[in-house]
Amino acid sequence: MPHSVDHDGPMTSTEVLRIRNDFPILAQEVNGEPLVYLDSGATSQKPISVMETEQEFYEQRNSAVHRGAHTLAVAATDIFEDSRATVANFLGIAENELVWTANATAGLNLLAYSFGNASIGEVPAQARQFGVGPGDEILVTEMEHHANLVPWQELCARTGASLKFIPINNDGTLDMDAAAQLLTERTKVFAFTHVSNVTGVINPAAELTAMAHAVGALVVLDACQSAPHMALDLQALDVDFAVFSGHKMLAPTGIGGLYGKAALLDALPPFLTGGSMITTVTMEKAEYLKAPQRFEAGTQPISQAVALAAAVNYLHETGMDRIHDWEAALGQRLVSGLEAIEGIRVLGPASGIPRAGLAAFEVAGVHAHDVGQFLDASGIAVRVGHHCAQPLHRRLGLSASTRASTYLYNTPEEVHVFLEAVAKVRPYFGVSGE
Known part of the structure; x- marks a missing residue:
């Protein structure tokens, strides 16, 4: 059965931690680091109740x-x-x-x-x-x-x-x-x-x-x-x-x-x-x-x-409006955090403007595939490429981007870990300046 929730209130970090217990795959380590799964826009993970x-x-x-x-x-x-x-x-x-x-x-x-x-x-x-x-x-x-x-x-x-x-x-x-x-x-x-x-x-x-x-x-x-x-x-x-x-x-x-x-x-x-x-x-x-x-x-x-x-x-059971609000808040954390990192261009609306709980971005001087590999080494799963939207990328002057996407099981702490890792990308590849 799904976890118990309070439909009258917003989702909380404590509730999300309970939700994560329903998704065994999230408890593993990847490349020696705790998995931070930020690729639900591509495919979501499955709770125990669905698999059973x-x-x-x-x-x-x-x-x-x-x-x-x-x-x-x-x-x-x-x-x-x-x-x-x-x-x-x-x-x-x-x-x-x-x-x-x-x-x-x-x-x-x-x-x-x-x-x-x-x-x-x-x-x-x-x-x-x-x-x-x-x-x-x-x-x-x-x-x-x-x-x-x-x-x-x-x-x-x-x-x-x-x-x-x-x-x-x-x-x-x-x-x-x-x-x-x-x-x-x-x-x-x-x-x-x-x-x-x-x-x-x-x-x-x-x-x-x-x-x-x-x-x-x-x-x-x-x-x-x-x-x-x-x-x-x-x-x-x-x-x-x-x-x-x-x-x-x-x-x-x-x-x-x-x-x-x-x-x-x-x-x-x-x-x-x-x-x-x-x-x-x-x-x-x-x-x-x-x-x-x-x-x-x-x-x-x-x-x-x-x-x-x-x-x-x-x-x-969790509540779709509650899920949307939680992810929207995570999306704003993603965008505002990325905007604060030198050399990062976020695709789409700026922070403060409503959006879904995802953010695609360009790292100046570093190809999206290299960004993805760098993040994967830290256990962070994101999507890289054109996301099956080549005309849109072409309109934005890009051939590829890196995308982080959230769901009901993601936490603010995971967003923080992701942002800290992104901030290290350009220094790692020896890229400086705008």
């Missing part, structure tokens, strides 16, 4: 779901669908609006290919709303992860639609004036990230969605960096579709989700076809189930979904 839940499924309930009438198959199906209900409730959506996917990337590709399927040949009347072609535009932003950029590039290449993007300001925030100009009656799809995995910028999702709907565009939200870190009500945001990845929110790899408004999912042409998603099959044609099974061909990620529900219960 998945193990218990295999030990006690393992069976194919939706396919058997025997007792074990019924038990497996029940817990599988109960898990869908748990995760759907966590996101403020209905059960039939949640499609299991392998990850967020799979969800975005599902949408892009399904839109493509609605753009060619004879399609049902209800699916025509998703079709794109010459003269249509798909709009993204300059801060997108490649997973929310490349599938749309490919869709445009297949259909003749045009890809447009909203630029960012110098501080990494979205140019809202440009957004208003670029959202036109030609815009069929507007896909954007809720939280940048590089700058920590939190985009105004509700405002952007309203702007898109005003011109008749469908909205696709990349919630990979928001679903694990803040309370989400996707129905209240009014986005048409959204994706998230379980491994970033305490769950195993191999599980993610696609949210879609029920009427849209039922009208959307399927992407993968085969077993488990059909009603009737003849040698000439097939008819398909309604969502979500319509998009879950083949063997589903059963144990992973069950474990994701356990992860969601852990986060809910």
